[in-house]
Amino acid sequence: MSSDAPDDLGVAEAVVTTRRRPSIVWLIPAVAAIVGAFVAWRTFSERGPEIEIQFETAEGLEAGKTQVKYKDVEVGIVEEIHLRDDLAGVHCTARMVKSFEPYLNEGTRFWVVRPRVAGGQVTGLGTILAGSYIGVDPIRDGTRTREFVGLETPPIVTTDEPGKHFVLRSREAGSVDVGTPIFFKKIRVGEVVASELDASGEFVSIQVFVHAPHDARVNSGSRFWNAGGVQVTLGAGGVDVNVESLASLLIGGIAFDTPTESAGPPAPDGALFTLYESLAATRRETYAQKTHFMAYFDQSVRGLQVGAPVEFRGIQIGEVRDVKLEFDSASGQFRIPVRFEIEPERIANLGMVDRTTRREGLDRLVEDGLRAQLASGNLLTGQLIVQLDFHRGAKPAEIVWNEPYPQFPTVPAPLEEITASVQHLVKRLENLPLDDVVRSMNGTLEAAQGALAQAQETLATASTLVGPDSPANSELRRALVELSDAARSVGLAADQIQQQPDSLLFGREGEQ
Amino acid sequence: MTSALAAELTRCHACALLCRLPGNGGRGGDGEHAAHGALCPRCGAPLHGRKPQSLERTWAWLIAALLCYLPANLLPIMKVTSLGRAQADTIMSGVVYLLLHGMWPLALVVFVASVFVPLLKLAILFGLLVSVHRGSRWRPVDRTRLYRITEAIGRWSMVDIFVVTILVALVRLGNLATVEAQPGAVFFGAVVVLTMLAAESFDPRLIWDRSEGRAA
Numbered sequence: 001m002s003s004d005a006p007d008d009l010g011v012a013e014a015v016v017t018t019r020r021r022p023s024i025v026w027l028i029p030a031v032a033a034i035v036g037a038f039v040a041w042r043t044f045s046e047r048g049p050e051i052e053i054q055f056e057t058a059e060g061l062e063a064g065k066t067q068v069k070y071k072d073v074e075v076g077i078v079e080e081i082h083l084r085d086d087l088a089g090v091h092c093t094a095r096m097v098k099s100f101e102p103y104l105n106e107g108t109r110f111w112v113v114r115p116r117v118a119g120g121q122v123t124g125l126g127t128i129l130a131g132s133y134i135g136v137d138p139i140r141d142g143t144r145t146r147e148f149v150g151l152e153t154p155p156i157v158t159t160d161e162p163g164k165h166f167v168l169r170s171r172e173a174g175s176v177d178v179g180t181p182i183f184f185k186k187i188r189v190g191e192v193v194a195s196e197l198d199a200s201g202e203f204v205s206i207q208v209f210v211h212a213p214h215d216a217r218v219n220s221g222s223r224f225w226n227a228g229g230v231q232v233t234l235g236a237g238g239v240d241v242n243v244e245s246l247a248s249l250l251i252g253g254i255a256f257d258t259p260t261e262s263a264g265p266p267a268p269d270g271a272l273f274t275l276y277e278s279l280a281a282t283r284r285e286t287y288a289q290k291t292h293f294m295a296y297f298d299q300s301v302r303g304l305q306v307g308a309p310v311e312f313r314g315i316q317i318g319e320v321r322d323v324k325l326e327f328d329s330a331s332g333q334f335r336i337p338v339r340f341e342i343e344p345e346r347i348a349n350l351g352m353v354d355r356t357t358r359r360e361g362l363d364r365l366v367e368d369g370l371r372a373q374l375a376s377g378n379l380l381t382g383q384l385i386v387q388l389d390f391h392r393g394a395k396p397a398e399i400v401w402n403e404p405y406p407q408f409p410t411v412p413a414p415l416e417e418i419t420a421s422v423q424h425l426v427k428r429l430e431n432l433p434l435d436d437v438v439r440s441m442n443g444t445l446e447a448a449q450g451a452l453a454q455a456q457e458t459l460a461t462a463s464t465l466v467g468p469d470s471p472a473n474s475e476l477r478r479a480l481v482e483l484s485d486a487a488r489s490v491g492l493a494a495d496q497i498q499q500q501p502d503s504l505l506f507g508r509e510g511e512q
Numbered sequence: 513m514t515s516a517l518a519a520e521l522t523r524c525h526a527c528a529l530l531c532r533l534p535g536n537g538g539r540g541g542d543g544e545h546a547a548h549g550a551l552c553p554r555c556g557a558p559l560h561g562r563k564p565q566s567l568e569r570t571w572a573w574l575i576a577a578l579l580c581y582l583p584a585n586l587l588p589i590m591k592v593t594s595l596g597r598a599q600a601d602t603i604m605s606g607v608v609y610l611l612l613h614g615m616w617p618l619a620l621v622v623f624v625a626s627v628f629v630p631l632l633k634l635a636i637l638f639g640l641l642v643s644v645h646r647g648s649r650w651r652p653v654d655r656t657r658l659y660r661i662t663e664a665i666g667r668w669s670m671v672d673i674f675v676v677t678i679l680v681a682l683v684r685l686g687n688l689a690t691v692e693a694q695p696g697a698v699f700f701g702a703v704v705v706l707t708m709l710a711a712e713s714f715d716p717r718l719i720w721d722r723s724e725g726r727a728a
Contacts, residue, residue: 025569
């Protein structure tokens with residue numbers, strides 16, 4: 001540029017624009033925007049699904065604080081708690097973490113972990129200080145859902161627990177409750193998970209869980225029985241007290257055992273078993289075959305209970321199932337039908353296979369004198385048992401093959417026999433010739449009287465012989481006087497000798 | 513009244529030496545590029561008639577601060593773990609907590625220092641920038657006073673950050689209690705710093721340039 005003005009040259013002036021580059025400061029909001037966007041993206045991408053859980057009460061739950069934990073890892077947080085419209089419970093809205101989404105299926109269970117004392121165990125102690133949290137038992141498979149109904153009590157067994165579920169059928173629940181322990185050889189191996197009436201209302205279905213590896217001990221031959229509390233059985237065998245463990249004494253228990261002879265593959269998950277009322281019941285039930293008989297007794301059956309054993313020569317072969325009282329209006333007589341069962345399997349090698357040959361065999365035995373009889377099982381308790389034995393002298397009888405129960409012939413109880421023989425004895429006594437005996441005895445007594453009078457006389461004579469005025473007596477007295485005189489002089493002499501021993505040699509002193 | 517810039521005078525930012533600044537200062541423009549490359553004869557610092565790119569930079573800082581303000585308030589700033597029970601608090605939830613527990617003076621202090629003041633600063637700066645852009649002649653004295661307030665209270669917002677840092681350092685009782693800083697604290701600190709920078713880069717003389725420019 002020269003000093004001469006551009007106007008002079010008629011040249012247009014260049015437009016000077018200052019190109020303002022944007023300040024470097026703009027990087028700052030750009031960075032802030034990027035960071036902000038990143039944080040926002042991360043927050044939203046980690047935001048998992050929102051779920052609703054229903055509980056009966058929100059005790060211990062706090063919106064914004066209570067966590068949902070699985071294996072003590074936080075997998076969600078309660079965001080909102082509100083009452084249900086019908087006031088029957090609360091809805092908890094929880095925000096779960098995204099990684100937990102595949103486990104939010106229909107079978108997934110939620111419950112509130114609070115301090116709890118149940119089933120002989122104390123759980124949730126950590127929550128006393130740290131506050132309650134929601135526990136979760138996730139299930140991988142199933143239909144996705146966002147709405148759950150929370151459990152009021154923690155599940156006994158979570159799905160990740162190795163082991164098997166079994167179902168026990170029982171007539172009544174007894175002392176069995178959720179959490180009741182399962183024992184195998186008195187070792188705790190599982191718990192009762194649920195107990196409910198089945199559809200028919202006749203049985204109680206008890207779901208139990210047996211932990212691995214003990215679940216392999218359960219096979220089709222396993223028997224479960226109620227081992228709760230103290231089992232005191234007052235039977236014909238005496239008093240039997242059985243306690244599985246101290247814990248089961250307090251909270252009940254179920255025990256199972258697998259007979260060694262029934263080895264087999266482990267039972268599948270969900271297998272059905274019968275829950276017996278006692279260990280003895282499981283043993284009873286091992287005999288599948290049962291033959292029922294009816295026996296009519298005319299005597300008192302006081303002390304005969306249902307379940308009393310039926311014995312043959314002291315070995316139990318069955319038990320009493322029913323005792324009734326019947327009145328036969330035709331004959332005007334009472335009779336007591338006792339229904340008992342015999343388990344043929346208890347008798348080794350009976351040599352009878354099918355029903356007809358068994359029937360013939362029994363007929364033959366009865367022909368030989370086999371009878372049913374009431375016997376005292378226990379003198380202390382007065383229990384009665386039914387005894388089968390051969391009575392050779394019994395009146396001939398036979399089994400009446402009635403339906404539904406064949407009638408077994410009976411003989412009276414031993415007690416009755418004794419009563420009968422006593423009566424017999426009394427009758428014999430009555431027939432004795434007592435009068436004759438008494439008469440002859442009278443004669444004897446008279447003779448004895450005469451003899452006695454003679455004896456009296458003899459004695460009187462004897463007394464005159466030795467009486468006070470008898471010569472013998474006076475002579476005797478005299479002799480005695482003389483004797484006493486002699487004794488006195490001997491005494492004097494003795495005194496003399498004592499005082500003057502030399503007088504023996506030299507005579508009395510006075511004489512010298 | 514003529515401004516110093518109009519009289520071709522400017523003061524060194526570093527050593528406050530009054531220098532004559534030749535150029536088209538009389539134009540009454542931004543004055544940013546009026547003396548491009550001018551140096552202070554005494555200390556050698558670059559001389560500007562007005563803070564360079566003042567409005568642009570202020571906008572930049574302000575927008576950055578605004579961007580950080582959202583996460584600062586939405587994210588928790590502090591997590592207190594006491595006996596296994598963890599609780600993460602945002603600024604607002606902390607204020608509510610204090611209020612619910614009857615400590616309203618403390619709640620007021622926290623609210624004013626941590627919520628009200630940053631928001632006020634952002635609003636004032638935003639207002640000032642808009643007014644300068646529009647060349648508003650509305651109450652320049654008051655607006656300058658607002659600017660001074662903004663500059664003065666800026667640092668006080670750091671109270672929250674200090675509380676968090678002190679707690680994190682002090683409360684280390686293992687399982688009993690632990691305090692951890694959360695991302696919100698970082699954003700909150702960024703808001704405070706960014707608004708201070710924004711206030712710093714704003715040149716209040718621009719308020720007067722416009723009002724006088726119009727008046728002249």
